[in-house]
Amino acid sequence: xxxxxxxxxxxxxxxxxxxxxxxxxxxxxxxxxxxxxxxxxxxxxxxxxxxxxxxxxxxxxxxxxxxxxxxxxxxxxxxxxxxxxxxxxxxxxxxxxxxxxxxxxxxxxxxxxxxxxxxxxxxxxxxxxxxxxxxxxxxxxxxxxxxxxxxxxxxxxxxxxxxxxxxxxxxxxxxxxxxxxxxxxxxxxxxxxxxxxxxxxxxxxxxxxxxxxxxxxxxxxxxxxxxxxxxxxxxxxxxxxxxxxxxxxxxxxxxxxxxxxxxxxxxxxxxxxxxxxxxxxxxxxxxxxxxxxxxxxxxxxxxxxxxxxxxxxxxxxxxxxxxxxxxxxxxxxxxxxxxxxxxxxxxxxxxxxxxxxxxxxxxxxxxxxxxxxxxxxxxxxxxxxxxxxxxxxxxxxxxxxxxxxxxxxxxxxxxxxxxxxxxxxxxxxxxxxxxxxxxxxxxx
Ligand code: DLL
Numbered sequence: 001x002x003x004x005x006x007x008x009x010x011x012x013x014x015x016x017x018x019x020x021x022x023x024x025x026x027x028x029x030x031x032x033x034x035x036x037x038x039x040x041x042x043x044x045x046x047x048x049x050x051x052x053x054x055x056x057x058x059x060x061x062x063x064x065x066x067x068x069x070x071x072x073x074x075x076x077x078x079x080x081x082x083x084x085x086x087x088x089x090x091x092x093x094x095x096x097x098x099x100x101x102x103x104x105x106x107x108x109x110x111x112x113x114x115x116x117x118x119x120x121x122x123x124x125x126x127x128x129x130x131x132x133x134x135x136x137x138x139x140x141x142x143x144x145x146x147x148x149x150x151x152x153x154x155x156x157x158x159x160x161x162x163x164x165x166x167x168x169x170x171x172x173x174x175x176x177x178x179x180x181x182x183x184x185x186x187x188x189x190x191x192x193x194x195x196x197x198x199x200x201x202x203x204x205x206x207x208x209x210x211x212x213x214x215x216x217x218x219x220x221x222x223x224x225x226x227x228x229x230x231x232x233x234x235x236x237x238x239x240x241x242x243x244x245x246x247x248x249x250x251x252x253x254x255x256x257x258x259x260x261x262x263x264x265x266x267x268x269x270x271x272x273x274x275x276x277x278x279x280x281x282x283x284x285x286x287x288x289x290x291x292x293x294x295x296x297x298x299x300x301x302x303x304x305x306x307x308x309x310x311x312x313x314x315x316x317x318x319x320x321x322x323x324x325x326x327x328x329x330x331x332x333x334x335x336x337x338x339x340x341x342x343x344x345x346x347x348x349x350x351x352x353x354x355x356x357x358x359x360x361x362x363x364x365x366x367x368x369x370x371x372x373x374x375x376x377x378x379x380x381x382x383x384x385x386x387x388x389x390x391x392x393x394x395x396x397x398x399x400x401x402x403x404x405x406x407x408x409x410x411x412x413x414x415x416x417x418x419x420x421x422x423x424x425x426x427x428x429x430x431x432x433x434x435x436x437x438x439x440x441x442x443x444x
Pocket of ligand 1: 104147152153154157223224225226227228246247248249250251252255256257314316336337338339340
């Protein structure tokens, strides 16, 4: 990857990390995709027994790919394929050829690992630098990186991306929130990287310490790793005095930087199509959907050496758009991911995502944006309850928690269409996030 930033002024609002790649004509993107897709299919067929078996069982061979549309004949990869081949059988490179190994948290069973060659790490840093520049980060910026460092890809992903772009990184990781606030106050970073829920936690702790982050130099927040609503975005922008930008990624595919909003439009995340091929499928029929239709995002890697993924089903629900963007980047945009299909709750026939509940709660006066949803059985039926917190000012006033709970219940019923129990908690009673927030507790 050739970074062309040396020839541009970093003060230019249209600054790009890799202008040639980011603005190439769409026909050229498709040519590159076809060539790289062939390479990836051959690579897995030759080196990964799982893929050879899966292709053979589906009666397909890499030689049969003549156009991008032919990819639809190739089988999907799902999370269980990674678990079944744990730890190393899904790799297309011998373990000795790896430079780093990350792993998923494994909360739902056996963990899965992700391996990277030196080249993979180099491309990841480049794509994260591209993403960050699109989000408004510039060489010379000081970046406060509160994504967790370790097996989670957030910390090191943002770290090396920022360094590649030419920034100074404060590698603070998650947790120790008062110390984070002191560092933001003392070191004057202009960029904050964290999950949106942790950014909110930082805002709250800062307010408690009497530190006005909105008055400090921080002017961009690069938030991602979990779904967050537009209401949450407005709240973060206001309380932290910054422009927040959405960054998307997943460890199986790379980590953060698979796609990122540009700060020009903040309307959909540019997915880097010279390295990934994006499809949206109907999760029921598994058929590819047309541009603009909502369904499950499926990603194929085009340049990964250690762990190429063919048609990986992300479970994330979104839409794609190739409408030209005001920023000049030609790569398609992934609309904000509002939830995963496995997060979807079906309550008496109504489909509900946690982010819909969040939109209602964050829009209501007197409530803090801290909430948790509980799923439980009521007889044979599924039911939900919501814990939400009252704002400290409201807690000391006359506002009756029971009346507030009734109001919240009414709003959820009228906007989303589900009946749920609501419990209004006192300030600090809903658990705070230091990384990805736990929004749903399943008690069924
Ligand atoms: O969360 C990578 C990442 C780190 C992305 C830092 C952005 C910033 P995983 O832990 O493997 O990787 O989780 C991936 O998180 O499939 C989505 O369900 C969710 N997710 C990630 N980014 C977003 C986002 C990292 N911007 C899973 N909006 C994905 C909504 C997101 N959901």
